[in-house]
Amino acid sequence: MSTAKKDYKRVTVKSLIEMKSNGEKISMLTAYDYTMAKIVDGAGVDVILVGDSASNVMAGHETTLPITLDQMIYHASSVVRAIDRALIVVDLPFGSYQSDPKEALRSAIRIMKESGGHSVKLEGGKEVKESIKRILNAGIPVMGHLGLTPQSIYKFGTYTVRAKEEREAEKLKEDALMLQKAGCFAIVLEKVPAKLAKEVAESLTIPIIGIGAGNGVDGQVLVTHDMLGMTHEFNPRFLRRYLDLYSEMTSTFKQYVADVKSIDFPNDNEQY
Ligand code: KIV
Numbered sequence: 359m360s361t362a363k364k365d366y367k368r369v370t371v372k373s374l375i376e377m378k379s380n381g382e383k384i385s386m387l388t389a390y391d392y393t394m395a396k397i398v399d400g401a402g403v404d405v406i407l408v409g410d411s412a413s414n415v416m417a418g419h420e421t422t423l424p425i426t427l428d429q430m431i432y433h434a435s436s437v438v439r440a441i442d443r444a445l446i447v448v449d450l451p452f453g454s455y456q457s458d459p460k461e462a463l464r465s466a467i468r469i470m471k472e473s474g475g476h477s478v479k480l481e482g483g484k485e486v487k488e489s490i491k492r493i494l495n496a497g498i499p500v501m502g503h504l505g506l507t508p509q510s511i512y513k514f515g516t517y518t519v520r521a522k523e524e525r526e527a528e529k530l531k532e533d534a535l536m537l538q539k540a541g542c543f544a545i546v547l548e549k550v551p552a553k554l555a556k557e558v559a560e561s562l563t564i565p566i567i568g569i570g571a572g573n574g575v576d577g578q579v580l581v582t583h584d585m586l587g588m589t590h591e592f593n594p595r596f597l598r599r600y601l602d603l604y605s606e607m608t609s610t611f612k613q614y615v616a617d618v619k620s621i622d623f624p625n626d627n628e629q630y
Pocket residue numbers: 388407408409410411412449546548569579581
């Protein structure tokens with residue numbers, strides 16, 4: 359059953375703001391390759407995030423820190439070739455925007471020019487304000503990311519819920535307002551208390567897309583491989599697994615091995 363209120367042939371940053379003002383929730387999922395992006399887009403997901411979670415999901419790194427700008431551009435350009443409708447957001451990877459605003463702009467321009475993505479996302483609040491402004495001044499739409507920001511994992515020490523304490527919650531609210539004032543078109547809020555996320559969503563005009571931030575926000579994002587159950591070591595409370603592809607794929611591969619060994623595959627109809 360679809361609950362979409364308006365048929366968007368092509369989702370833009372403006373469509374997202376319109377969805378928020380019409381009370382239509384925004385759906386967002388990750389994709390890092392052509393085949394997955396084609397399915398996700400065809401299913402009507404509004405926003406496709408080429409997340410730096412590719413570092414974990416695609417490359418098997420423990421954190422998002424190692425992925426490079428070149429690698430993000432490779433993933434993003436594969437996704438771009440698959441998309442007819444969704445808005446594509448590409449993560450600026452760790453190290454490509456933190457040192458100074460000029461470098462941030464250079465990185466964002468490379469993403470837009472070399473991948474064909476529609477916008478960029480970067481993590482942080484007032485520390486990255488000047489970089490955000492510079493990127494926006496070049497006409498590149500920016501999505502913010504607050505709460506649990508995985509590129510700062512070694513500062514936090516753990517992946518636990520953020521902004522439970524009053525001081526951190528206040529800073530998050532100030533940062534969210536600053537991102538809106540600077541011109542960001544949306545903000546991802548990761549792993550923060552649902553009450554705080556709802557308050558932020560209600561106080562801003564730009565959409566707040568949550569991951570582990572409850573249902574009082576304007577949209578939801580999940581890592582596609584997690585919600586499909588392809589990954590199985592990672593079990594946060596917020597993750598709804600729609601499939602158990604890990605088990606299904608494992609038994610399929612086992613069946614294939616058995617079929618090859620027993621010369622059941624290929625059969626007479628499967629050869630020339
Ligand atoms: O990289 C990513 O997948 C993300 C989401 C978790 C929001 O940033």
